[in-house]
Each structure stands twice: as C-alpha cells, then as structure tokens.
Amino acid sequence: MAFLNLFLPFLLASLVCAIAPPAFRPKSGMHKINVDSVEVSHRTSGAKLLPLNTTYYFDQLIDHDNPSLGTFKQRYYFGYHYYEPGGPILLMNVGEQNADGFWTYLTNETITGKLAAEYNGAVVVLEHRFFGESNPYPDLSVKSFRVHTIQQAIDDHEYFVKNVRLPMPGGDQVSGPDKAPWVLFGGSYPGALTSYTMQNKPGLFYAGYASSAVVQAIADYWRYYEPIRQNMAKNCSADVQAVISYMDQVLTSNDSSKIQAFKATFGLEDLTHNDDVASAVSQIIGSWQELTLTAGAGSTWFQFCDALEVKDVKVAGPNGWGLENALAAWGSYYKTTYLSPTCGGATDSKDIAACLDTHDTSNPAWTNTTVNNAGRSWEWLVCTQFGFWQGGAPEDQPTIVSRLVNTAYYQRQCVNYFPEAFSSPPVVFLDALNVNKLYGGWNTTTERLFFLNGIRDPWREATVAADDTTSPGSDLQPHLLGDGYHCSDMLISEGISSPAVLKVQNTVVEYLGTMQPQYTGDPVTTNDGLVS
Structure with missing residues (x-):
C-alpha cells in the first residue's frame, strides 16, 4: 500500500512530594507500555x-x-x-x-x-x-x-x-x-x-x-476536572462533591477546632496552611488521568471510589452514601493507602506536613536545579507560557476539587521555584494568549x-x-x-x-494511505532490501 493523491471525502468522528513540593497539578504525558523483548530483525x-x-x-x-x-x-x-x-x-x-x-x-x-x-x-x-x-x-x-x-x-x-x-x-x-x-x-x-x-x-x-x-493554552484551567466529573460513577461524584463542599466550608470558617478535626481525619494535623490541606485532599482526583481502558480494580481511582461507595458488601445508589460516610471513608483510605506513598513513604505527621507544605520557601526542592528533574522543567513552561492551572470550578458550577486550589495558589509557587525570574506571582494569561496567537x-x-x-x-x-x-x-x-x-x-x-x-x-x-507525498529523494536499494 502506498504511504501517503489528494484527501478523499472524510466523515469526521466526533508531579511527587518526595522530590518536589506538590504543586497540585496532575501529570500530563503519554503512557508507557511493557514490552519484554528488545531484540529485532529486519522484516x-x-x-x-x-x-x-x-x-x-x-x-x-x-x-x-x-x-x-x-x-x-x-x-x-x-x-x-x-x-x-x-x-x-x-x-x-x-x-x-x-x-x-x-x-x-x-x-x-x-x-x-x-x-x-x-x-x-x-x-x-x-x-x-x-x-x-x-x-x-x-x-x-x-x-x-x-x-x-x-x-x-x-x-x-x-x-x-x-x-x-x-x-x-x-x-x-x-x-x-x-x-x-x-x-x-x-x-x-x-x-x-x-x-x-x-x-x-x-x-x-x-x-x-x-x-x-x-x-489551547489556558491559564485558569478549572475545566480539567469537567470530563472527570461527567464520566465518573454518579455515586462517587455525588459523595466527592459533598466532601469537597464540606471541606471548603470548614477551612474557610475560622473555627480552629473544627479545622483541626478535619485535618486529623486525613492525617494532616501538622499541615499549617489551609490551601495546602485543600490541595492535598483534592490531589487524589488527579489519579483519573492514570486510567486507561484496560485499567483494572487495582488502579488508585477505582480503589478510591470503591472505598467511598462499597459498604458492607453493598454499593451505594446514584446519590452515594452521603457526607458522613464519604468523609470517614475518604479519610480512612487517604491515611492508610494514599498519603504515605505520595510523600515518598513518610509516616511521621511532621514529615508529611513538610512534604505537602508549599509555603515553606526553605524547602530545598524549590531550588533543586540538577538535571533530569522533569517537574522543574515542566513548571518553567507552565509559569512562563501555558498556565494550565487546574483548580476548583467557579462558584456557579459543581466542583470535585477544592476552590481554595486556584490560580493564585499556583502562581505563588512559580515565585518559589524561580525567584530570579519572578519577584511576584506571574500573570501568564497574556502569555497563554500569545501562545495561542503564535501557534x-x-x-x-x-x-x-x-x-x-x-x-x-x-x-x-x-x-x-x-x-x-x-x-x-x-x-x-x-x-x-x-x-x-x-x-x-x-x-x-x-x-x-x-x-x-x-x-x-x-x-x-x-x-x-490515501495520501501521496511529494519528495525528490532517490534512495538506492541494496541486495538486502535496505537503502544504501
């Protein structure tokens, strides 16, 4: 079959805490696959x-x-x-x-x-x-x-x-x-x-x-979570929204005893800043991006939703089990299964707090300029050109992550990473617009x-x-x-x-196969079928 005539009519079908502070931004990038053999012969x-x-x-x-x-x-x-x-x-x-x-x-x-x-x-x-x-x-x-x-x-x-x-x-x-x-x-x-x-x-x-x-470069990219909310199980969505709404109410209440009790539910009692608490709790929602169509029950996402929606061998209806059960179940799963691996195996609450604290500018992770530090290299593009900051939805929209996680939360971290470049939080909205204009x-x-x-x-x-x-x-x-x-x-x-x-x-x-490329190369075929 030829590789690539004119186009024919066509029907269109429709980073981790132990290494760097957890700028709550789910990973992008392509999936790796497992292939055992590296040996190959020419076909x-x-x-x-x-x-x-x-x-x-x-x-x-x-x-x-x-x-x-x-x-x-x-x-x-x-x-x-x-x-x-x-x-x-x-x-x-x-x-x-x-x-x-x-x-x-x-x-x-x-x-x-x-x-x-x-x-x-x-x-x-x-x-x-x-x-x-x-x-x-x-x-x-x-x-x-x-x-x-x-x-x-x-x-x-x-x-x-x-x-x-x-x-x-x-x-x-x-x-x-x-x-x-x-x-x-x-x-x-x-x-x-x-x-x-x-x-x-x-x-x-x-x-x-x-x-x-x-x-499309988008600085305030709260819509990252919309496909997740729209496609996740309805019972899990209902309970996640209930917990997030309750969390935001508590963390903005100025009720110190209530706030401390909430933090303890998730093993975050030593984490000082409420926006970091909101980010840490919400972070698990980003595990959706790890999914593929072949992902099984062992994936973080399905384990998480099962923890919320399966009780006494029964599965909740479309409205979930409600706030009380969801809060306790989320806290239990988070503390026993999710939190320590997220922080490089840390178990002490003070070590976990240090892992999740984005306000501590003395953390050497902010100034780790050694090569092969993908998080830092990506953050530079985010802070200078893209934005792509994924936070809570506007007040008039349902949200499955905290509204305390917003563009200001991320922009502050750009200063932590790159103080030589930013003396104050950068505003990349115009940079994102320029990217869209240029490309x-x-x-x-x-x-x-x-x-x-x-x-x-x-x-x-x-x-x-x-x-x-x-x-x-x-x-x-x-x-x-x-x-x-x-x-x-x-x-x-x-x-x-x-x-x-x-x-x-x-x-x-x-x-x-319906396309025919135009090029002037004239490879010479050798006896082994390859070019010389």
Whole structure:
C-alpha cells in the first residue's frame, strides 16, 4: 500500500512530594507500555539489528537564535526493522518526561510502530530539551532556561529533520522533507507541539498525528476536572462533591477546632496552611488521568471510589452514601493507602506536613536545579507560557476539587521555584494568549494534521474536542473522537478494548494511505532490501 493523491471525502468522528513540593497539578504525558523483548530483525532481509533500546545522540543546537553557542547531545531511540526505501520517517517527541523506556514506541504495540509496519517506515523517538539526559546546560537554572521555550523545541524538530544521519544504511539520504516523507507524532504536550511545529514550520512535516493535544493554552484551567466529573460513577461524584463542599466550608470558617478535626481525619494535623490541606485532599482526583481502558480494580481511582461507595458488601445508589460516610471513608483510605506513598513513604505527621507544605520557601526542592528533574522543567513552561492551572470550578458550577486550589495558589509557587525570574506571582494569561496567537491554538488551519481525542480525557477541554472550540475540523484536518482517556489511541491495546478507539486508529491508518507525498529523494536499494 502506498504511504501517503489528494484527501478523499472524510466523515469526521466526533508531579511527587518526595522530590518536589506538590504543586497540585496532575501529570500530563503519554503512557508507557511493557514490552519484554528488545531484540529485532529486519522484516524483509531478516538481518539482525541493534536492540530497540539502543540509545543514540544527535548534536542539537543550544540556541537556534545564536548557533555560535554550539550544540548539546539530544538523546533518541530509532527503529528501522520495518523500513523499505521510500517509506516514511515517523518522529515522536516524548515531551515533558525522561525518555527512558519509550523505545517501546518503536514496536507495533503502539500507533507509531503500527503505522511504520503498515507503510514500511522507520521510527524516531526523540527526547525533549531539558528533560532526561537532553540538556543544553549542566543545570536547570533560570539562566539555563533562557533557551527552554516552545519555539526552541519547535526549532529542534526542524534542525533534527534537516541534519540527522539516521543510523541505518542510507540514513543520510532521508534527511529533510525534500528527500523523505516525515510525519510528526505526539501525545498531550507533545501533541500540541506537533500542531505548533506544523503551524510554525509549514512544509517541514508531510503530516502530523496529535493525540490529546493541549493546543489551547489556558491559564485558569478549572475545566480539567469537567470530563472527570461527567464520566465518573454518579455515586462517587455525588459523595466527592459533598466532601469537597464540606471541606471548603470548614477551612474557610475560622473555627480552629473544627479545622483541626478535619485535618486529623486525613492525617494532616501538622499541615499549617489551609490551601495546602485543600490541595492535598483534592490531589487524589488527579489519579483519573492514570486510567486507561484496560485499567483494572487495582488502579488508585477505582480503589478510591470503591472505598467511598462499597459498604458492607453493598454499593451505594446514584446519590452515594452521603457526607458522613464519604468523609470517614475518604479519610480512612487517604491515611492508610494514599498519603504515605505520595510523600515518598513518610509516616511521621511532621514529615508529611513538610512534604505537602508549599509555603515553606526553605524547602530545598524549590531550588533543586540538577538535571533530569522533569517537574522543574515542566513548571518553567507552565509559569512562563501555558498556565494550565487546574483548580476548583467557579462558584456557579459543581466542583470535585477544592476552590481554595486556584490560580493564585499556583502562581505563588512559580515565585518559589524561580525567584530570579519572578519577584511576584506571574500573570501568564497574556502569555497563554500569545501562545495561542503564535501557534493557532484551537484555530490552527494546518492541513494533513490529525487530531485524536478521548471523551474521558481530563485534558479534552484544552484540545480541539473542547466544548468551547469553534473549529469542527475538516477533510484536510480530521478531528477524531473516541471513548478513551488520555492518549488512549496511541496504544494498540486500547483499540482492542474499545471499538470506538479501534475505529479511530483504523481511520488514521486507512486515511494516511490515501495520501501521496511529494519528495525528490532517490534512495538506492541494496541486495538486502535496505537503502544504501
């Protein structure tokens, strides 16, 4: 089947406490998968290739605005076991996390590997600058972060595509969009980065695959919790809302004895500040993002809701058991199961308080500038460009997290992290607006860009599938919606679990086959079926 004629008519379907203070912001990023074997042979020739977990390094520019500063080593994984001359090069950026283990995206257990197998492609998994081992400078200081921007990451893509010599026979003959069809992939922030790159660098990539792509920068992102509230079990939702409402009443009551009793219910009696208490209790709601369609009863989310809704072997009705039971059950589960692991195994109440206290600026976690500290690197992007602060809903809306957790709570922490950059809490609303203006946000008009989203994804409201978006997609920019969670479509196992996710995955595979790339490369075929 040809890899990529014109588009045919198309029906659109619809961080942890032991390391850093718990800026209550559920993780983003793609799911890792478990694949045992790293051994691989070329599909056609049978030649044994280097293991899939082999690490490669690319000399990337430190500053694309000042190339004279030199280069740094940017890490990547690479697999060409499906590759045939003329096949696409699929580039996936891992985004805001260490790339260790993401070599699994070279396999056909993922959408990148599946597409490579279908269209005789090769796959590159690239580590984002300032994450993992890919660091322009030896620390994560504010001075180093001068080159930690969305635009520098976009420029990394361009420089890599145009200059890399891929470690395969003829690898130097596929560099650049004029020699081979390059397709960019990403999920979550890297999904947004896929859209931003294609908007900013037209023609660099022939096509893009943006899963759960948070393209719309939103500073006050309280809607993160709306898909969770809408899709969680009704009994659990009712009881969670009851406890949250009660907590906010207590913590704002100025009744010290009542406040202390509430804190003791959750093992937080030594935690001084009420907003930290509210954040700590609410934090468990973020475990929803860990879910996949294959998640079982052992997941934190289902354990939590079972603790609230199962009593004496009976399950509560749609209205839950009510506040009294929910408060006691939540407190018991939180203290016995959730709290200590969240704080790196701490059991002493004072150690737990130190773990959860975001007001203590003497905590060395705020000034930990050592490399491979993904939380700090992500916070820089959050504080300077995105916002994405997930807090309680406005007063006129139901909420499943405390309203004491708000943008002011997070903005204060930006000062704790980066006092050299902020003398007072930053206001990133204008920065977020500028990101949307520069890179298109919901309204990008980029063609041959696939957006894939899940109904149950808490990041959905920052994607093109948001309720507020005015862009329905088009035949030239498909918007696909399945019933999955965050980045579900990137895992083949999720398609096995859900016909809706499978339909989304198959649609992309089939649709890419209706496209024909235009490039001038002329790879030479050798006897072993590879290029020279």
